[in-house]
Amino acid sequence: MGVRLLRLVPVMVLITLLATAAVDFMPGSPAVAILGNEATPEQIAALTTQMGLDQPLFARYAEWLAGAAQGDLGRSIRLDLPVAEVIAQRLPVTIELTILALCIALLLSVPAALVAGANVGGWVDRVASTISSALISLPSFAAAVILIYLFAIRTKVFPVSGWVPFAQDPLANLQHAFLPALVLGLMEAAMFYRVLRSDVIATVRETFVLAARARGMSKGYVLMRHVLRPSLFSLLTLTGLALGRLLGGAMIVEVLFALPGLGSLLLQSVPSRDIPVIQGVVLVIAAVYVLVNIAVDLVYSAVDPRVRVRSAA
Amino acid sequence: MTSLDVVRDPAPTAEPGAATEPRPPAEPGSLSELAGPGEVVLEVEDLVQRFSVPGGVVHAVDGVSFVLRRGETLALVGESGCGKSTLARSLMRLQRPRSGSVRLLGEELTAMPRRRLRRMLARMQMIFQDPISSLNPRRRTRDIIAEGLRIHGAERAGIPARVREVMGEVGLDPDTMSERRPGDFSGGQCQRIAIARAMALSPEVLICDEPVSALDVSVQAQVLNLLERMRREHGLGMLFISHDLSVVRNVSDRVAVMYLGKIVEIGDTDDVYAAPAHPYSRALIASVPAPGGAALAADAELRGELPSPMRPPSGCRFRTRCPLASDRCASEAPAFREIVPGRRVACHHPLIEALPAAQTAGAGS
Amino acid sequence: STEAAAQSDPTREAAAGGELTMLMYVPTRSFDPADDNTMASTGDATRMSAVYDLLLVLDPVTGEVRPQLAESMTPNEDGSVWTLKLREGVSFSDGTPLDAEAVRFTYQHIADKGIASQARAIASWKMEVVDPLTLQITIPSPNMHLDRTIADALPFIVSPTAVQADPEGYSSKPVGAGPFVLSEYVPDDYEVYTANADYWQEGLPKLDGLRLELVPDAAQRINTIASGAANVQAPSSDADAALLSNAEGQGLVHFGVEQSGGGWIYMNNERPPFDDERARRAVYLALDRTELAQVALGSADATAIDTLFVADSPYHESEVRFPEPDAEEAQRLFDELAAEGRPVELSYINIAGEVNSRTAQYIQAKLSEFENVSVDIETLDVTAARERVFVNRDYDMSPYPGAYKFPDPEPGLFNLLSTGAMWNTTGYSDPEVDAALAAARATADPEERRAQYRTVQERFMEDLPGLFTFTPTITVIAEPKVTGLSYNARGVVSWPEVGFAAD
Amino acid sequence: MTQTAVAAATPQAPATEELLAVDDLSCTLTTPRGELRIVDGVSFVLRRGETLGIAGESGSGKSMLSRSLMRIAPRSAELTGSVRFDGTELLGLPVERMSRYLGPQMALVFQDPMTALNPVVPIERQITEGPRRHLGLSRGQAKARALELLELVGIPEPRKRLRQYPHELSGGMRQRVMIAIALACDPQLLIADEATTALDVTVQKQILDLLQEIQAERRMAVIMVSHDLGVLAGRTDRTMVMYGGRVMESAPTRELFAHTRHQYTRALLDAIPRMDQPRHTLLRAIPGVPPDPAAELAGCRFAPRCAAAIERCRTAVPPLEAATTGSDHLYACNVPVNRDGRRPA
Amino acid sequence: MLAVVWLAALTLLAATVELLPVPAYDSIVGAPFQPMLSPDAPLGTDAIGRSIFSRAIYGARASLTFGFIAAVIALVLGGLLGLVAGYFRGVMETLVDLCSEVVQAFPAMLFLVALAAAIRPSLATLTISMAVLMVPAFARMMKGAVLAQTGREFVSAARAQGAGPLRIMFREILPNTLMSIASFGIMVMATLIVIEGSVSFLGYGIPAPQPSWGGMVAESQSQLATQPAAVMIPIVFLFLTVFALNTLSDWMRSRFDVGQNQI
């Protein structure tokens, strides 16, 4: 575990450096972005010097890193606010979306996969497998477009875009979050379903399941008590990955539904070359990713006692 | 090298001289081989193999010494996890041993550079427990058998003929089986392919790690017979690892009993079976279930379980389960000493001193 | 749309009360007018209009200047000194008075920051506070139409006290004398404004509160309004007909005001191929601008701009028109240029976005029907495109984001066409045009101005320095009950009168 | 499901003692390779307190037979014939009622304790879930019973073990736990399917002794399945040799080893190395490989590998019958081994 | 196999589209938003009046070549890296793990958007950059497969025969991992096509006027309510192609698994 935590450092440094370099290589500097169409080269040069952008990339990065190490993520160029504040404002949206999406994904996939995996070839299996293959093949933007068309344009059940903070109006908040969370959740559910189903199929073939049946345990009991838990490992990994990915901001969905989350913040920051925000967001994404993976390892040991021994020993 | 008629008239399924012929008498030749100390082909001295695992060090093989002579079969028996496979793998340097020496035909293997080692391995080959997984499922039989020849730079033109020859020798039909892949064969046939692969290089030493324990009893006999024939015809020195004491009894000239990484007793098979010197050997032999098996002396029964190889007991490693254990056993590790000619034991209270040397009665009847 | 418009009258008086939600296109950058260099109605200007109100209002159709926060703004006889008179009793929401000093401070602040488009111009002004309500501005080169520039680009006045109190944080904590006060601001998401109790106009604003929400996607904005989660979207000038019909289909209304000017695509007059007038003309002749307008706006009814000024404008010259499409002549010109070793191979710098992208692809598709001409489209984001087009001038064609409008030729046409002017990104330079523009600027006489601008229009049709496409329209899409909407020439809403219909 | 009259096939079973009567039991699996008859017409009778050994090579259908008896064969398996347990026909029972038999009436000990124990469920629950369902014990009662059982099967520190997971135990202990689980509801019939094959000889002996002890104590009937004839030799009353899903020979164990009649049994015994032979004795291997259940065979299943096979062996299935009426040594062989052909034990 | 039929038909059409009597992807064949089955435009026209059918087919060409070439490059590079990392472990393994962690945690969209601005996007640059982005995934996957294979006895057997590392990697391990990495490759190809669609949808992908399914959706998305066909047709093409690829990959994997079981 300690080793994994140590890995956090190079991963985060590399990722933020990469992000800085990527934005730096884009034509058009923050000065150009700020000054607009009519700026003269002199104005741009002056602003560039003023913002310290004439320094070499590594010097700027090192300076940022030094600041970041002390918890100072700098100030947004575009919004003229502390980066930490900007991110803190976006994070709840992304977190809520992530949690909702994962809940939807798990609620849809786990029962379906359990039933399908235990009755391969049954109708649940056939229906759910077909749906999941279809969903896996549907890009999220396409899914979003279709769902918007169905639920927001045709039937107007859900609002199309925007965001209401939970504290302000919980019901409206859920209404706004539902469609985007559904898009994300459906995508993940399809993956979860497939992985869990194949693991359930494998587990059902295990002798210990037969042994439980030989003890006269009922089918439902065997599924819940003996099949489910040993089948959860791949699903856990996948959930961890999904958690990391979603917390990093589901860009397309956030953009399409105009949600003020991390993903859209990142995309909005690119045209204005808001490097401090980009660095900050990427840092958060990387940290979340690595931490989530460590957390998944911890959960593993909760689910599988064998892992517990291995890591404790 | 082999008789031509075998090649011309392969008998893939029927084992010549097995079921169809009456049982041949015990072969006196093998006894004479044993009597005159043959040339030593493999000499192992104080071999140590350890694994660092999370939580400690596994003392898998701990100071093992023995010699193997040409034409002789040395069997290695012991409970699961006592380090038999690890020993075999260390000999082949599939895992580099921590310390000790392995001399193959007088050459030290442990420190040998890899390139030379690889050439040297042609003279010592190994057969694995699981016949199916020891063959690459994606390769054709003839490629599997030819692989060693190619590696060791045999003349290209000669390879197919040699492959056919070896296939015939192990009872595989070269015409119908060359092109097929391991998945098409049964376990026994796969083990034949593995034997052919090993024999293709005409090794002097053959290490067999539980070569028949994955096979059915009926097929097991085929493979045992085949190995026996190979040993006899090619004068192989064979290290035969098994946990089946009946099989060991049948195939080996000498037997080494291993317990928790150490050899506790080594000696002539007949002698050891008749009069085990180590309490553990006795317990093992007494446990064999057989029609008319051993009548068990009550004190031969083992207590408890095999201790963890990460924390072997002090002194004698067997003392925690030994009916004869004394205080001395806990404090002092017994020396591996020769108590009668040809018999070495690591025990403070060897059973053989308490027994008259003349006792010969086969256990049981 | 006529039917829907008939049912609801956008100018009908609103009942008091209610809270209105407007959907915005562009994220808020800053509430400090010194940071705004676009004055786009789709972005910060509309927000600032709520906080600051407008000093002067430029009428989008007639080009007239109307007083608002200011009582009047008048020039001396040659237009070198202007006097700005402010209303009495107007104060910022922090209680300090909006006086001549505040105006001076604001303009100085803008000049110091150096970001806004007029910053350089202001730096050359001499401003003098004559009395608390009178500011005198002396400008280096005479201009009889400075009031139009003020109304167009410098209408927002900040509270000096507030800026000085917190220069760093001011951009997100604005203090103005407008009808509303910013009460909550979540960047890239929404803002909430509450009515200013001390607003200078009695009984206004109509609304109790205002909420501006960011929804960058056009279709989504309409869907959101249609779903009742918002009332109106920010006025824009590139109304996509598909969007409008989509809105109509969902029971919304839209209002449009046609303006002079048009969708504008820069041509780089400073380098081949467009340093040659024939190349520019050939492109005009090759394209069917009506079709272009229809594709760009996504509507079969869309029309192309055919004169520089709309028929209602005093400067409208019906016979000075853009050339009609003529494929044969276009081909002849392309061949001629190719024969001279100057083939028309152009790089089109496109700015990401749906309308832009369609326009670019239409031009590419249309020109590909001709020989000896080729178009290479490169799509960039705004900042990268800006560097390519405006800073480096490394382009052949590139769209102006939005439409180029001039309700009055001052200052728009001047900035667009005179040599070295602020928005003359085409690099167009013609002494005759320069002279005519300067002469028109120096006079207040309508007849004189009309004559000068006729010359400009005639020269324009000869030289065709850039490509005008469709007529710009300020369009608002709203629920039928929204009323009291009026805007300045930039499409910036005048907030005080906005409200909901009484029923 | 065809049902043959039970009484006719079981002449040697005194009705009062009889616990399990299997008649003409067949198990057919539908697979992509076709219909596989894994168990083919097996009949036997088991009395209370009796031990039946079932021997046979890998794939001969031993496990499928045990599973068929408990009706836990794969879903695609079709069972025909009759299994009467204590007078009740099991094959027709509804699933729910059948599951009531598993545990209190019949229990199974699996071959590989590592895979037969759920790795992520503590030992305690695996032992107690059966009693709680079938005997209606409370949590506390079930736990007390589990402790008792662990002590019975000779596990030191049972209280500690209850909280542990299977991987924390050694192979021998796991198998003891398996036995404890099987005994949890006091079954009348214990089926040990290769219960000791995965274990070391020393441990194997301990476990076999334990089983024997418990059986004697409780008067359980036991079916002991093994491919190792040696294991069955000293410990069963009766032994049944299976090959290719069919019973080849069935006799009281002593009789079977002393007077082997079937060619297959003989060959099998000859192929096993024996402790009393001189070393390097070539074994009598059986040529060929065990039969593929998918292959259609008209005659005796062993005929293709049998050295003594005659024409008749390849055309008709020899019936399983006794040489002399009244004898309980049954075999299905046209060319039985002569009495004098047997080897000294 | 419907999936194979669709892929084959699409590939064939895409490969031979120049020879077919369909208009060029960038030529205007009629008024915008012509309905289906109009002459010259069997699937109607888009917002500019170009044939949706032509554009969909040319889009298929772009997507398929992009997906295939990027997947192959990534497969070869990542496969080799993974092979070496999995066999030798040590530094190589750490490096592969680190890289894949970095790439997985890095927002790919940011990379692509930045790239689109930094270097002029074209099919070639997009292909190469996506391939590079996918290398760690393949390396990791291959490493896993190699680790599993290295543990199998036949690798020990080869070493016991005296085989060197190269021979073991390429003769023994590689053939056994090919099927799984190939099926993974097909799945990645599907993923790549989705990513390309998404990037083009955001406007940073294949440059206009070259058609791309994602770009086609974006160009007509605002007309979803009035002109659903223009939006749905590219989505259907994209969906069917990705679906077919996924099905193919599944099928390969199940074949492989069955093979595994039979052994």
Ligand SMILES: Nc1ncnc2c1ncn2[C@@H]1O[C@H](COP(=O)(O)OP(=O)(O)OP(=O)(O)O)[C@@H](O)[C@H]1O
């Ligand atoms: N690569 C390894 N890393 C760590 N521990 C190992 C490794 N290989 C073997 N061991 C440990 O070394 C000990 C000896 O194992 P080995 O496989 O040699 O036993 P064995 O006698 O062959 O057993 P079996 O009869 O089950 O094959 C065991 O405790 C095993 O867990």
Ligand SMILES: Nc1ncnc2c1ncn2[C@@H]1O[C@H](COP(=O)(O)OP(=O)(O)OP(=O)(O)O)[C@@H](O)[C@H]1O
């Ligand atoms: N689920 C199944 N599907 C298809 N065939 C099966 C299935 N289960 C078992 N078989 C086949 O049935 C035959 C008998 O299997 P069974 O497990 O009963 O044999 P066994 O005598 O117990 O062998 P072993 O000694 O290996 O345990 C074998 O040929 C096996 O391949």
Ligand SMILES: [Mg+2]
């Ligand atoms: Mg081993």
Ligand SMILES: [Mg+2]
């Ligand atoms: Mg079995």
